[in-house]
Amino acid sequence: DSSGIPNGAEQNETISNDIIETLNNAANRKTLINQRMANMEFNIDTDEDEFEGKSVFISEFDLRFESTLLLTT
Numbered sequence: 001d002s003s004g005i006p007n008g009a010e011q012n013e014t015i016s017n018d019i020i021e022t023l024n025n026a027a028n029r030k031t032l033i034n035q036r037m038a039n040m041e042f043n044i045d046t047d048e049d050e051f052e053g054k055s056v057f058i059s060e061f062d063l064r065f066e067s068t069l070l071l072t073t
Contacts, residue, residue: 009048012057016044019061032065039066 022028023042032038043062048055 008055008057012046012059016046016059016061020044023063035067037065037067040064 020042023040029038029040032040041064045060045062047058047060049058050056
């Protein structure tokens with residue numbers, strides 16, 4: 001807004017972008033590969049709703065990992 005303070009939608013977008021950046025970080029991806037969780041997919045749904053007369057901004061993160069489990073005998 002004009003005061004320089006981010007509004008709810010901007011804060012929500014900033015947080016969502018930071019999470020995406022963390023998920024896509026090369027070092028974090030390497031860790032997932034080492035944990036046999038390299039096949040990660042994610043989807044982010046954003047929405048706006050009203051709660052007690054105020055606008056709220058929502059991001060839902062759906063994270064999926066396809067893990068390769070090793071069987072040992």
